[in-house]
Amino acid sequence: MAMEVLEKELEKLKDTAQLSNSLANVDKIIDLLTAARSEVERANDPHVTSLTLTKLQNPVQRGLDAVLDDLKVVHKGQVKFGKALEKALTTDKDTKGSLPEDHDPMAQHPTLINRAIAMHLLREGQFGVASAFIAEAQPQRPQSSISQLQSQLSPLSPSSVTSPTSPRSPEPYESHLTPMDELSALQSETLQSSFAxxxxxxxxxxxxxxxxxxxxxxxxxxxxxxxxxxxxxxxxxxxxxxxxxxxxxxxxxxxxxxxxxxxxxxxxxxxxxxxxxxxxxxxxxxxxxxxxxxxxxxxxxxxxxxxxxxxxxxxxxxxxxxxxLGLSAESPLYVAATAGAIALPQLMKFLNKVKGKNTEWTTTQEMAFETRLPKSMVYHSIFVCPVSKEQTTAENPPVILPCGHVLARESLQRISKGSRYKCPYCPNEGSVKDAKEIIL
Ligand SMILES: [Zn+2]
Incomplete structure (x- = not known):
């Protein structure tokens, strides 16, 4: 419900908060100034210069006023959306129940969370944003070192597809190592240039x-x-x-x-x-x-x-x-946040139901109910061979074929002819020796 209201407000914001009018008006001012400059240069006469400048005054003032008016509209739209956002989020909390605040398992690990965010930005190729995030996540840095940090620009190779802002690379702060310095270490040139x-x-x-x-x-x-x-x-x-x-x-x-x-x-x-x-x-x-x-x-x-x-x-x-690089193909932060967003509505419902019934949620490491997640987010700790339909064991472990399909080793032996196999799930063929055991 709150979501629908917000979507409507966002549509309104998109309509009103347009900078195109301001830009057009700024362009008009630039045109006026450019025309005046060429007139002054062409005439090369002090009389013409002062006349041109005088004639310029009113139109430029009008232009600036127009830019300000446009910006007022944009600002008004933003304020309105901010209020809608606040309203939607606070009423939600009061009427639809809130999450338990007594045990937030992540509260003790700001460094880990910041690390995950920084890592996510780096692996998404957002090098400029990652640098700014890492710089701002450093606690109590003396102002001088931050500005020093921001002045150190180390552009990547021109061919790389990065954001227009050049990434900054902070020097290691050896003098006072805090947990946050692990963040600076993340930004090591190698990792960044690898992703580039x-x-x-x-x-x-x-x-x-x-x-x-x-x-x-x-x-x-x-x-x-x-x-x-x-x-x-x-x-x-x-x-x-x-x-x-x-x-x-x-x-x-x-x-x-x-x-x-x-x-x-x-x-x-x-x-x-x-x-x-x-x-x-x-x-x-x-x-x-x-x-x-x-x-x-x-x-x-x-x-x-x-x-x-x-x-x-x-x-x-x-x-x-x-x-x-020792990383999974999907960003762990993306997977965790998406899975969390899927599980959250159910969790809120559950907490509302048990509220006042004197039933307490005693397990802190485990959800009280099962959450259905899309297949791509399910990470097996057990594996059932799709060929034999049997759960794999230490004696009959799962093996991965070069095409990416996984089955139990015994099944692979059963379907292979001599040293070669044909994958049961795709057209690939190969040698049995290329199948690698996987550890779950
Ligand atoms: Zn296959």
């Missing part, structure tokens, strides 16, 4: 440019292979298909490096290194060459359907990149 690299590669992928991602995967191939990741091959395979599609689809110049011939060159140059693990897929891609003139009617149709392929490689790239 990730965002630069992702934005290339958005523009259908695979080479930066391929180069990254190649320079990290040992770690990726150790994780059983197929990322480098998947990227190279997509590059092959992308070239194969030719200039009419990929928009690249019509040269021998593009089109079917270009794809063939690319395969000769690059596929050799994957032969030991992906020979079947490479064979399929080469066979598809035979059907090149009529691919949509061939058995290779699905391989060449790349409608989702760029989004998929971007997602697995993000996952692998974060995991090499």
């Amino acid at each position: 690299e990730m965002y630069s590669i992702l934005s290339s992928l958005k523009e259908r440019k695979l080479l930066p991602a391929i180069n990254w995967a190649r320079s990290n191939c040992a770690e990726l292979e150790a994780r059983g990741s197929n990322l480098e091959f998947e990227l190279c395979k997509l590059q092959f298909i992308w070239l194969f599609k030719g200039p009419s689809v990929n928009g690249l110049p019509d040269t021998p490096e593009n089109g079917r011939l270009g794809a063939l060159y690319y395969a000769r140059e690059n596929f050799g290194r994957f032969q030991h693990r992906h020979i079947r897929e490479i064979q399929q891609l080469s066979c598809a060459m035979v059907y090149a003139s009529n691919l949509p009617a061939s058995p290779y149709r699905s391989i060449f359907d790349i409608a989702m392929a760029f989004d998929e490689v971007a997602a697995s790239f993000t996952r692998e990149f974060c995991s090499l």
